[in-house]
Amino acid sequence: MPRYLLTRLWQSAITLILASIVVFVGVRQLPGDAALAMAGEEASPERLAEIRMQLGLDQPLVGQYATFVGNMLRGDFGASTRTGTPVTELVAATLPVTLWLAAYALIVAIFVGVMLGVLAERFRGRWPEWIANGLALIGLSVPNFWLGILAILYLAVTLRLFPASGYTPMGQDPLGSIRSLTLPAIILGTSLAAVIMRQTRASMIETMKTDYVRTARAKGLGSGRVLFRYGLRNSLIVVVTIVGLQLGGLISGAVVTERIFALPGFGKLTLDAVFTRDYPVIQAVVLIITVGYILINLAVDVLYSVINPRIRVGGGS
């Protein structure tokens, strides 16, 4: 087992290094001269040279990369060129909103997806399965940002069930915070729920056909216990896999969801930075999301190897 984890760790480390190189090179592809941007158009060549030296732009590329990695590791992302606020402060203010939203969406998606998947398996060929399948198909085909717009229009504005937009911080009013994120979380979780439902259904159908389930039934085990002990335990593996695979979609979805519901999260920070060409912020955002994504995927794989013994024994990738 440690062998698999070691391989996986080593791979993640390489991915991290390569990804940081991609970001480093990408930032140098951005239009505009950083020194010129800081000093202004009329700056003398001497002044420009001075700023270049300060920024380390006169160093060879390898040296610049080392400085870049060093700064990132120390959490020094520079300051926003637009507001002058340190990027770390901006991140600290927005990231919790997005993490909270994503976690909430994940819980909703897993709960709804697994429930519908189990229902579909239990009632194969009857109307509950058709409804569950139909919902999954809609969840996959309907863009969630459109659902979000409709939800605001009908559930928030017309029926006033939820606040239409805005965010209440968790520390201020926990209940209000949950209320303000419920609709966004449902919308964000829709397509994930659809994927989870389909896979849960498929995995349950497979599991229920196995010999050990038949044996358990023959021993007189109630259908509820068979379902929980064998069916659901196996679909847990499926759910973890799906969550790992769909994480990127969740991040992208969060950016849009925040835009629709006017949530002051990481996605809003990202979009604002792109539209105002706030390069230090863009660099930080890209790096943080990428590193976070790689680490979470690693965590998912580790979790996976814990709950699925077949992976541990096999070793390798």
Added chain:
Amino acid sequence: MALITTTEPTFKADVELGSARGRIWRSLRHNPLGLAGGVLLAIVVLVAILAPLIAPHGPTEVNFAAPFQSPGTVGYILGTDDLGRDIFSRLIFGVQVSLQVGLLSVALAVIVGTPLGLIAGYWRWLDGIISRLTDVTLAFPFIIIAVGLAAINGPSLGNAALALGIAQVPTMIRVVRGETLRLRETDFVLAAKAMDASGLSIIFTHILPNAGSAIIVQATVIMPVAVIGEALLSFLGLGIQPPTASLGIMLSDAQQYISRSPTAAIFPGIMIAAICLGFNLFGDALRDALDPTNTRRK
């Protein structure tokens, strides 16, 4: 003399393709949902191709005298938006844009992903390098690729397609690699190897044609993702720029005046959903038809 029986997929690629085509048709005939998806797709593609002929107005034709017309108004079947542009015409041209971006990103994923997948699956010593490249690409969520490209090149249709395509390359590599791994152990490849065929000729005559169906199925999976992705990027301002008619831009415009004219936000969404539903239904049916382990529907 004993009868010689041969197992199904054997020596010639086009035999396999022919039988696959037959299988698709036979399977589709017993799969009304898949058939419906196919019909839906055919309509969508026709509408996109014939857009200039069908649309009663130009997609960016402004009529300040008639903003916010409700659906059913004479001359404007689905009404007009805030600038008096015909929503029906914009929808039709929006579909064209969606499919363009979808096709471009699928093409990118296929053109880049297929050779890399074949190489990674066939020459195992290159697998490590290609797998690391895949991992790095996968390390960037698609929105981040789009953000980066928009920051470097500025947002555009090409950028949206590029970002969506790049994001889909890794899955394409994995699908083709998996197929190659499976096929290189088959008897006909082993036979070709025994006859001293070169790696390249084995790939082109035996592996690629047989991996074709997996590539096609994956392409039908990518299409709806790309269509939604385009709408999403354009909605956020990272893709196609106004005033071009894109379903995403129409949605983002409509959100501004949603309480005044909710229908303007409803049609583009239905259109996106219809395109994706078509691809999802048809893709599912195709997968069922081409999956050799699925004998239920044969």
